[in-house]
Amino acid sequence: MTPPYVAGPLRLEPFAALMLTPNRVGNPSTGRAFARPYKDVSARLLRWQARGFVRADQEPALYLHEYSSAGMTVRGLVGALDVSRRAARAEDRAILPHEGIHPAQADDLADRMEEMQLNPAPILLVHQGTAPLRDLHDKVAAGEPAHAFSDRGGQEHRIWAIRDAASLATIAEQLADSQALIADGHHRYAAYLRLQRRLAGTPAQGTRPPTDLGLAMLVDQEATPLFLGPIHRTLSGTSLDDLRDAAESLGLDYRLHTQADAVAALSAQRLAATDGERWAVITLGIGPDEAAVEALHRRILPALPHGPTSIAYHHTVDDALGGARPEAISVLMPAPSVELVLRVAAADRLLPEKATSFQPKPSLGVLIRSLRDASVAPS
Template sequence: MDTGAVVIPPYVGRPLRLAPFRGLRLTPRRVGDPASGRLFARPYRAVPGRLAQWQERGQLRHDGEPAVYLHEYTAAGLTVRGLVGALDISHRASGPEDRAVLPHEGIHPVQADELADRMTELALNPAPILLVHRAPASVRAVVHQVLATEPEDDFVDRNEQRHRVWAIRDPDLLATLDDGLATSQALIADGHHRYAAYLRMQRRHPGGANDRGLAMLVDQEDTPLFLGPIHRVLTGVGLDDLAAAAEVVGAGFDVVDRTAAVHALGPTTLAATDGRRWAVLKLHLPEERAAVEQLHEDLVPALPRGPQRIEYHHSVETTLDRLRRDSIAVLMPAPDVDLVHQIAADDRLLPEKATSFQPKPSVGVLIRSLRDG
């Protein structure tokens, strides 16, 4: 895909609002089951009929009354809670101070168009995008008040995730959420292309169901998503090439052993290896700049050759396993959430695959039908 086509999606304006919707929910034994993917398979126009069949068979539930949902999931010992609702995307921000949702990665317009076409044919938002924010006290109080009650769902899915779901329908609680979220600003953690697809659908058919898109809003102070690094393998590049680039940009470059290189990883320090030698790159970064920005904007352009290709991997082990002759692995530090938010607020884009917010919930816990309006 042509990286030159990367653009910033439009900004949604305040107030940030999660509207109630009638949740579609796969039964617990279907959540996390790879076979459930056929529900959303081609032909997409047949999906509403499949939904009806699954509902008749008791494999899918469609709530009778709209709600904003509290969804708590636990994966690998980490628990995340978020409010799930229909995000109001009906109006665009009038200026920087009016932005409700901040993207931090660029999107490929063609990919966003394809997703918009698919969701239109599906007549569904199959899964919520993930947003993170720091909730005001009033919103957090509602969440903990709801937590004190019995959940409507409590189960472990096929991916070994535990899910608890509450439906919030009390008018007073919904009004408190509306008031509390109105001035909030959320960062997109996962789903940049789906967010852009929502905006395309809304622009094509404003005034109806497409004025909203399914989103999960996570309080990063209460139950934070883990923000991990994404490492790189640069093909067609040697360690000496990286040393030359470091000299050009004024970064330190020291050959060390593996243990020292890995232990040196930090906000301004990268580790690199060709599988035989190891090195540490010490970057000189201003406070408002991330290490991944300097790698892609300064170091890679300064390489005397390559890279022919860049691969992205979440674990050190996988990254090192993918090393081949005439390639290097660059191990990255995890970005700081507040720094990512500041970069997004400054209208800057992080390079592709810069962040990895984890864990993500299994698909099928909450789905939104566009036929409900």
């Protein structure tokens, strides 16, 4: 289903962050701190804080978070995203999802956050920042960071806390008319909206519930872009001959190639497929506003004479090819451009499940938002 649309103005509110110490960030054992029973997570973090494993800011801030991984550096603004308003018209939308969500999964995540009383990690949003906002980011990043460290997973982090009224006012003004695309975290976004509806009301005079907000990181895709990679497929119960029959029934060009030529032909207009022995290329004949993954799932798969009985998803070509065999073909996908994903989202369409892979994502535990004693003043 389509998650609801948050209405503008786009607002990131200051919050008092919890931060795991560097030896806990990116540490595989850290995930256990956020595991069942979820109602005990806050108490666990308090125990970690007493042992020096968690740092807690005493004053709310917006945080400029810069992280580097695998030769890429990403910088984004982390704050509490206002999700309290719903858009009635397309032009009112502030947040644009591009994938659908499973309601049960969103409900489960909302239950977890309510039990944990935490937003354990920010969702990732991308937008095109304004010149004044980029200038402010550069000015902040030119100063000494409040925190700078390498985590256990190899990511390098620098964090600046923004608290001065002038900078916060500039950020609010420059973000107000923005639209942001969800790069990662569609189900957590939907969980934020469920919690907001579930716990709507005024907890105390002059405040509103902390669930009116959800943790988010907003990345300027023009300044320090995330990499958008493809997610390949393995179609079980389907043969390369089935794929040929489907393509020909749709009037699409299907040709056998060598492996090298098939991989080289992969593009926004072409898919490459293999059963581990033979290789084929399908020319999709799609327009500039349609993604290859849409053509595969909405036209080719329904036309298959057999299968697929299941679909497996792979972030690397090697993983995809590992599943190729005569009765399970691997389909190598091109990555859609960010501009195309934005056009799809702006047109109120959703891409099929696992259509995009924005990378790199920040390690778990860098910035956490507590929902305890976090009621905020009304806008």
